[in-house]
Amino acid sequence: MALVLGSLLLLALCGNTISEGPPSSRRTSSNVLEFELREVDYETEDVYKPGPISILFQIVHVFLHVVQPHAFPEDILRNVLRNKFDLSADYEKIIHYELGIIICAVLGLLFIILMPLVGFCFGLCRSCNKCGGEMHQRQKRNGTCLRKYFAVSLLVICVFISVGIISGFLANHYLRTHIEETQKLVDSNFRDLRTLLNKTPMQINYVVDQYNTTKKKAFSDLDNIKSLLGGGILDQLRPTVIPVLDNIKTTAAVIKETKEALLNTNNALKDLRKSIAQLDTSLSDVKTDLEQSLSDPLCSVPPVTTTCNEIRMALNQLDNNTNLGKIPLLDEQLDNVNNVLQTDLSSLIQKGYQAFNGIPEMVRNQTTNLVSGIKSTLNSIGSEIKQAQEQISIQSLLSRFMDPIDYIETYIYDKLRKLKEYDSYRWLSSLIICCFLTLVTTFYSLGVLCGIFGYDRNASPTRRGCISNTGGIFLMTGVGVSFLFCWLLMIIVVLTFVIGGNVEKLVCEPYQNRKLFKVLDTPYLLNENWKYYLSGMIFNKPDINLTFEQIYSDCKENRGMYTTLKLENEYNISEHLNIQGYTGNINSYFDNLHVEIDDIVLLDDAGRRSLTDFVFSGVDGINYDAYFAEITKTPTKVNLLSFADDLQGKANKLTKGNLRSSLIRNEQRLRKIYHDQVVPLELLMKGVYQSIRELQNRSSGLGVTVSSIISSLDSAQRFIVNNISSIIVMQSKKYGNAILGYFKLYLQWVKVSITERIAACKPVATALDSAVDVFLCNYIVEPMNLFWFGIGTATVFLIPAIIFAVKLAKYYRRMDSEDVYDDVETVPMKNLRKGNVDFNRHQTTQTVPTKFLSPPDCPSPSSAASLNVGKETRPSRDDRLGDAV
Known part of the structure; x- marks a missing residue:
């Protein structure tokens, strides 16, 4: 059944059958297309685990390897398949290979022949009061030691027999349980095969339909040629152009800020000049008034003369301490900057931005016909792919294999019903055998236990107790039953051993290590005219290297049927999905793509002249140190409050009169001048200092910066003029390759899917494994081998059990006489x-x-x-x- 199932399933799926494979995870994103095949879940597990009983199976394998250590007889099997096997000529090879099994079988036959004979002779001998049949207990000096030795030995042997019986029970239960589970195994395998057949056409249609996804992505890119191709051109120009325009824009703002700083500073200087002029006038008035007061006659009278002279000498300190009136204003620089700002740099720069950002629109306007042509070509490619799909369509072919699978399934179900019926008889027979051995072991065990616990050391052999005597009777009963039936057990053991051992060594092991496939793959083996049988049967081309082992290995690895069966010899998917054949026309469109970009002017001549005029505006030539040197001085040479205090002190020393009144009046005027003019002037000077400092910070190096920007502007303009054509060509190829890449990716995915992923034939390998490795070997052969191994072990141990039981019974039974x-x-x-x-x-x-x-x-x-x-x-x-x- 296993070979029939495996062969029919393999042949039924040899005609381009295609199924789902593992997913190829590809999802659409902004720049990458990804395709996905939904994975099919199969019910049948591809790995079978027998469970804890596998330890016992391994022990049987070791025993068989010791009995039969020879390699798989490939030559003999080849001769059998070629019908060239001659038993008379090759019997030596068979005997050499089967020597271990033959020896064990001969020993079993000797057991079968001798045990009834020995039992018969033993019974006759005992009936003649010989061979221990005489009910007389002879006294021996070492009798106690012998009794103990016989009892312990028999108990140990009973343990070994019990282990064999337990193995037999386990094997019998395992075989019955898994025979009942065979129905589920068959059902799951056929469901997987039908899933394989039913899902394959759907998956092929799915793969073909994914062309629409690819086409939609290409159409989307074609519709977005403005942003993709034009944007690509901008991206190449942006690093050179945008920084220059941004710098010019920033410079225009800086020039405006510089103009404001110049205006503020110049106005502050004017205000400062006015304040200093007013201060000079006020101090001059005070100084004149004091000089007139010192002409008073009182000043000629000592000691007033000294006071007047001191005042007269200090009058030259009432003067301005700065030369700000001589420092020039910033009217010239301010006029130059105003002339620069008469040109609207911001609007000129905005035109540069607009000209640069208008490239994508130019690209779209000039590629309208190209986009239409490419779309038409893509639609025609879709029609060609659908035609290719019709050529590789296997739906009608697969439908032809549904009937053979249904027939095989019906055949197997019918055989399974008969197998279950026969297995019930086998199970009952095996149960009887195990129970019989259990009964014999029970006799021996009860005999030993009754003898041990019923033995009385003070009782004479003729007066032994009932329990002890019963133990001896149990022992002799076990001996009698063993002689009667053990040879029958050995017949069953020998038959199952020869069958199960040979099936394990000739079918199961070579199937697992694939030596059986190597034999079947021998050239000219199954057909003398075909080098490779499978390729001759499938393609009628026997020279194609298609082997059973390669097919099984590929299916085990879940590879696609196309690659597994080398279906390229029937339909070469690579030729029909030739990428160049589909994409050649699209390539020609992009090769002929020409986009003319109008002259892009980043900044016209008026803007360039404005920047140049600013460089020569004189802002960089302002002598800020001269301004800082004067502004940091005090407004007056002497502190007016101190001078007023000194003048007040001198006036207080004078007597009342005109001189004293004049000094006091001028002292008050000086205080007023200080508070009304000097203090505001100091604040104004601080403000002018901050304005000049801000102007210096804004204008420092500004001319050099503008000169550098002008140089960068010239460089960027030259870059656009010299490289725009090559950039357009490069970006056009990149854009075209991106669109072509979608179809290359799709066609490659289709090729990989059909050749490697679709029609993954793992269910076929799993079905073959289920039939041979699981059902035949693990469900039947393994437990059968464990059964004969356990029962055979127990049966062999009956021999020493008989000997020790006969010896031990003398010590437990009640004797008729004694010494x-x-x-x-x-x-x-x-x-x-x-x-x-x-x-x-x-x-x-x-x-x-x-x-x-x-x-x-x-x-x-x-x-x-x-x-x-x-x-x-x-x-x-x-x-x-x-x-x-």
């Missing part, structure tokens, strides 16, 4: 049977002293030799038998 000894010289009595004394068979024996009749339970040979005890001498009661085991 009798007296402590004084007497006529010994022998063969006391049922209370009667037979005096015809007596002899006289010398009395043995009692002290010599009390040795330990297990005397040494020397001590036993020193006791010259005759056969008919009766020992004392303490000397009869040792303790019970």
Whole structure:
């Protein structure tokens, strides 16, 4: 059944069958197309695990390897398949290969022949009161040790027999359970095969339909040629152009800010000049008034003369301390900057931006016809791919294989019903065998246990207890049953061993290590005219290297049927999905793409002249140090408050009069001048200082910066003029390659999907594994081998069990007579049977002293030799038998 199932399934799927494979994760994104094949989940597991019982299976494998260590007989199998096998010529090879199995089978046959014969002779011998059949207990010095040894040995043997029986029970249950599960295994395999057949056409249609996704993405890119191609051109120009325009824009703002700073500083300087002029006038008035007051006649009178002279000498300090009135204003620089700003740089720069950003619109306007042509070509490619799909369509072909699969399924179900029916008889027979061995083991075990616990060391052999006697009867019953039926068990063991061992070595092992496939792949083996049988059967081309092992390995790895069966010999997908054939026309469109970009002027001549005029505006030539040197001075040479305080002190020393009044009046005027003019002037000077400092910060190096910007502007303009054509060509190729890449990617994905992913034939390999490896080997052969191994082990151990049971029964059964000894010289009595004394068979024996009749339970040979005890001498009661085991 396994080979029929595997062959039919393989042949049924040899015609371009295609199924789903593992997913190729591809999802659409902004720049990358990704396609996805939905994965199909199959029910049947491709790995079978027998569970904990596999340890017992491994033990049987080791035993078979020891019995049959030879390699798989490939040559013999090849000769059989070629019908060239001659038993008379090749029997030596067969014997050499089967030598271990033959030896074990011969030993089994000897067991089958000898055990009934030995049992028959043993029974006759015992019926003649021989072979231990005489119910007479002879006393032995080491009897206690022998009894214990026999009991322990028999118990150990019972343990080994029990292990074999348990293995038989487990194998019988395992086989029955898995035979019942075979229906589920078959169902899941056929469901997987139908899934394989039903999903394949759907997946091929899905793969073909993904062309629409590719086409939509290409159409989207074509519709967005303005942003993609034009934007690509901008991206190439942007690093050179945009920084220059941004710098010019920034410079225009800086020029405006500089103009404001110049205006503020110049106005502040004017205000400062006015304030200093007013201060000079006020101080001059005070100075004139004081000079007139000092002409008073009082100044000629000592000591007023000294005071007047001091005042007169200090008058030259009432003067302005700065030369700000001589420093030029910033009217010239301000006029130059105003002339620069008469040109609206911001609007000129905005025109530069607009000209630069207008490139994508130019590209779209000039590629309208190209986009239409490419779209038309893409639609025609879709029609060609659909035609290719029709050529590789296998839906009608797959429908032809549904009937054979249905037939195979019906055939297998019918055989499974019969198998379950026969298996019930097999299970019952195996159960009876295991129960029989269990019964024998029970007899032995009960016999030993009853003998041990019922044994009385003080009881004579003729007066042993009922329990002890029952134990002996159990032992002899087990011996009798063993002799009657063990040879029948060995017949079953030999038959199952020969069949199961050979199936394991000739089918299961070579299937697992794939040597069986290597034999089937031998050239000219199955057909003398075909080098490779499968390729000749599928393609009628026997020279194609298509082997059973390669197909099985590829299916085991879940590879596609196209690659597994080398279907390129029937339909070469690479030729029909030739990328160049589909994309050549699109390439020609992009090769002929020409986009003319009008002259792009970043800044016209008026703007350039404005920047140049600013460089020569004189803002960089302002002598800021001269301004800072004067502004940082104090407004007056002397502190007016101190001068007023000194003037007040001198006036207070004078007597009342015109001079004193004049000094006090001018002292008050100086204080007023300080508060009304000097303090505001100091604040104004600080403000002018900040304005000049701000102007310096804004204008420092501004001319050099503008000159550098003008140079960068010239460089950017030259870059546009010299490189715009090459940039357009480069970006056009990049844009075209992106669109072509979608179709290359799609066609490559289709090729990979059909050749490697679609029609993944793992269900075929799984079905073959289920039929051979799982059903035949694991469900049937493995438990069958474990059964004969366990039952055979138990049966073989019955031989020593019989021996020890017969020996041990003498020590437990109640005897009809025993050896009798007296402590004084007497006529010994022998063969006391049922209370009667037979005096015809007596002899006289010398009395043995009692002290010599009390040795330990297990005397040494020397001590036993020193006791010259005759056969008919009766020992004392303490000397009869040792303790019970």
